Amino acid sequence: MDRLTYFPGCSLKDEAKEFEISAMAVMKVLELPLVEIERWNCCGTVFSLTEDDLMHQLASIRNFIRVQEAGSDEIVTSCAMCYNTLKRSSLFVNHAEERLEKINAFMDEEVAYEGKVEVRHLLEIIRDRIGWEKVEEAMIYPLEGLSVAPYYGCMLLRPRQVGIDDPDNPTIMRDLIDALWATPVEYAFQAECCGSYQVVDHRELIVERTHRILSSARRAGADVVVTSCPLCQYNLRETQSELKEKIPTYEEMPVMYFTQLMAVALDVDSGELPGPLLARFSVGEGVGKGEG
Amino acid sequence: MARKELEIIEGLWEKVEELSGQNIFACYQCGMCSAGCPFTDEMDMLPNQVIRGLQLRDWNTMDCSAMWICASCFSCQVRCPKGVDLAKLMEAMRQIYLRQQLDHVSIDDMTPEQISKLPQIALVANFRKKTG
Amino acid sequence: MSEQENATIRIHIMGKTYRVPAGLTIMDAMEYSGYRFIRGAGCRSGFCGACSTIYRREEDYRLQFALACQEMAEDGMYLVQLPFTPAPRSQYDLEKIDPTENVLLQYYPEIARCVSCNTCTKACPQDIEVMDYVQAALRGDIARTAALSFDCIQCGLCTMRCPADIKHYHMAQMARRIYGRYLSPVPEHLEEQLREIEEGVCDSELDKLVAMNEEELVLAYAARIREEE
Numbered sequence A: 001m002d003r004l005t006y007f008p009g010c011s012l013k014d015e016a017k018e019f020e021i022s023a024m025a026v027m028k029v030l031e032l033p034l035v036e037i038e039r040w041n042c043c044g045t046v047f048s049l050t051e052d053d054l055m056h057q058l059a060s061i062r063n064f065i066r067v068q069e070a071g072s073d074e075i076v077t078s079c080a081m082c083y084n085t086l087k088r089s090s091l092f093v094n095h096a097e098e099r100l101e102k103i104n105a106f107m108d109e110e111v112a113y114e115g116k117v118e119v120r121h122l123l124e125i126i127r128d129r130i131g132w133e134k135v136e137e138a139m140i141y142p143l144e145g146l147s148v149a150p151y152y153g154c155m156l157l158r159p160r161q162v163g164i165d166d167p168d169n170p171t172i173m174r175d176l177i178d179a180l181w182a183t184p185v186e187y188a189f190q191a192e193c194c195g196s197y198q199v200v201d202h203r204e205l206i207v208e209r210t211h212r213i214l215s216s217a218r219r220a221g222a223d224v225v226v227t228s229c230p231l232c233q234y235n236l237r238e239t240q241s242e243l244k245e246k247i248p249t250y251e252e253m254p255v256m257y258f259t260q261l262m263a264v265a266l267d268v269d270s271g272e273l274p275g276p277l278l279a280r281f282s283v284g285e286g287v288g289k290g291e292g
Numbered sequence B: 001m002a003r004k005e006l007e008i009i010e011g012l013w014e015k016v017e018e019l020s021g022q023n024i025f026a027c028y029q030c031g032m033c034s035a036g037c038p039f040t041d042e043m044d045m046l047p048n049q050v051i052r053g054l055q056l057r058d059w060n061t062m063d064c065s066a067m068w069i070c071a072s073c074f075s076c077q078v079r080c081p082k083g084v085d086l087a088k089l090m091e092a093m094r095q096i097y098l099r100q101q102l103d104h105v106s107i108d109d110m111t112p113e114q115i116s117k118l119p120q121i122a123l124v125a126n127f128r129k130k131t132g
Numbered sequence C: 001m002s003e004q005e006n007a008t009i010r011i012h013i014m015g016k017t018y019r020v021p022a023g024l025t026i027m028d029a030m031e032y033s034g035y036r037f038i039r040g041a042g043c044r045s046g047f048c049g050a051c052s053t054i055y056r057r058e059e060d061y062r063l064q065f066a067l068a069c070q071e072m073a074e075d076g077m078y079l080v081q082l083p084f085t086p087a088p089r090s091q092y093d094l095e096k097i098d099p100t101e102n103v104l105l106q107y108y109p110e111i112a113r114c115v116s117c118n119t120c121t122k123a124c125p126q127d128i129e130v131m132d133y134v135q136a137a138l139r140g141d142i143a144r145t146a147a148l149s150f151d152c153i154q155c156g157l158c159t160m161r162c163p164a165d166i167k168h169y170h171m172a173q174m175a176r177r178i179y180g181r182y183l184s185p186v187p188e189h190l191e192e193q194l195r196e197i198e199e200g201v202c203d204s205e206l207d208k209l210v211a212m213n214e215e216e217l218v219l220a221y222a223a224r225i226r227e228e229e
């Protein structure tokens, strides 16, 4: 059976465990299992944007070397931030001989990185290598009657050369939601920044972003919002209690990973689901059940 | 006493251009970047004003809070009709500070209680952007 | 053999060259040359971590790291005495700590700055995968941090070299403490024994010992029954 060289990233071992649990379970059913590389390090989460900075590329490159050692030329991750950082690093050094040479000379304890590893996001793999039809076929509980708002955020789409879809009009998550027989929700803020790392020293900014993004999804009729990024997920989920304190009428919006949505439909382990959805997704029972 | 203010180094403007790899004079001030930036409400200068300031070598630009509010979301980058990567310019300006050991976030002042609420993905990213 | 005993090597200390007998450790060679270790030496046998040192070989671009009491001086080495460079240690009460996954980050947030340069690992005289334990800590794996750092002798070389100003050895010590206090399985026989002590099973024996004089104690010690290993 084919398998994928999988890079989990720190968050999936920590506060985003449900992301990994569901991704693993789903990919097993789809017969393209994720196999974690043996040794890996934090990618750094954000790509360094200065031209002269090779130091902050080391983290990505070291992971590429691990992939190379595992005899693969592809690294797959489901975390949008890892994806973006690793992808940009690969574009920064693959085919850039001078940079590669310097980095390899610095990492003299490692075998040289040959510059051949390709970075892919799990959504891309599902779209391009598995296909929506196969996802639909594997479905046990169609999610009929559930309105799902995709939240792309920044890291899946921008910059253009890095994005897994058209940054102006992305469809990849909508197609996934369609394949699961749920109703995709169109709303204005699907690709707007949640505030990202500003949550550390400008939390108020995130609360404001969360309000805008989730209210917009709510107005468009969403029952749930799906993400692909542990930081988006944290920001959108955790600041809602602060929002409630400010606006007593605010109604909580459940937020979950796209792989969890898939896991529910494919009837495999979804990891911990957001409270408000638990009732609807009680174990072994899909939403609406449909004719599936 | 630790230095708190940016030391104006020679060739600072050129350094910003070099670090970012951007041609700031390509910008014709259409304002698309600012129209798309989700954080302009909190910024003291709009993104297009920042690049204008750089073009004019206006020292006030180096004091702006905008560079620290910018979340590197790349909305401006995908919109700019002239191919200017404003996120890279913001990063270059931050780096001018950080490379002079002027951190924007003080790790030592963060308490365990504060950190216990935050995911490590946010800390790694924030420290990469705001400490040197 | 006598030829070998008389053999000498050249070492350079602070720009001056000395001839010292071959076969000495760096520490001994420096002492032979007239340097005194007032600080920076302790056990002299590779356990206390007080004698971390750096050196260079002629015509090698790399800086080398070692314990002065363990590494042999070689011909042409450039040696220095390293000043003591303490790293701040976070204050915590082990009993009150919540051993959640991000507890190490809470007390040593600078681990989030690791750039995976591996400089720490290269510096470690104990051959510990230092970067890997920092990375394990970052992803909340306290048990792995504790296990990987087990041989650390707190020499501080990693911390002196880290471009991200991480305090590896203090952080790892905290991980081992948390692991020991909260995460490692408690051995059954220990629990059994503790229960016995609390129930007073040993009290009468202990009282007898306390009442003995020195002579009786010595006799009792000599006559003790040893448990099979």
Ligand code: SF4
Binding pocket: B026, B027, B028, B029, B030, B031, B032, B033, B034, B047, B048, B051, B079, B080, B081, B082, B083, B084, B086
């Ligand atoms: S979008 Fe580009 S050209 Fe227009 S103002 Fe911004 S940087 Fe200048």
Ligand code: SF4
Binding pocket: B033, B036, B037, B038, B039, B047, B069, B070, B071, B072, B073, B074, B075, B076, B077, B086, B087, B090
């Ligand atoms: S990258 Fe920065 S300046 Fe550009 S749109 Fe995003 S927050 Fe605004």
Ligand code: SF4
Binding pocket: C123, C124, C125, C126, C127, C128, C130, C151, C152, C153, C154, C155, C156, C157, C158, C159, C168, C169
């Ligand atoms: S981990 Fe650091 S402090 Fe511990 S022995 Fe290695 S270099 Fe010394």
Ligand code: SF4
Binding pocket: C113, C114, C115, C116, C117, C118, C119, C120, C121, C130, C131, C134, C161, C162, C163, C164, C165, C166
């Ligand atoms: S030296 Fe510091 S930055 Fe480099 S790998 Fe070790 S802990 Fe990380």
Ligand code: FES
Binding pocket: C040, C041, C042, C043, C044, C045, C046, C047, C048, C049, C050, C051, C052, C067, C068, C069, C070
């Ligand atoms: S003096 Fe104790 S380790 Fe060298």
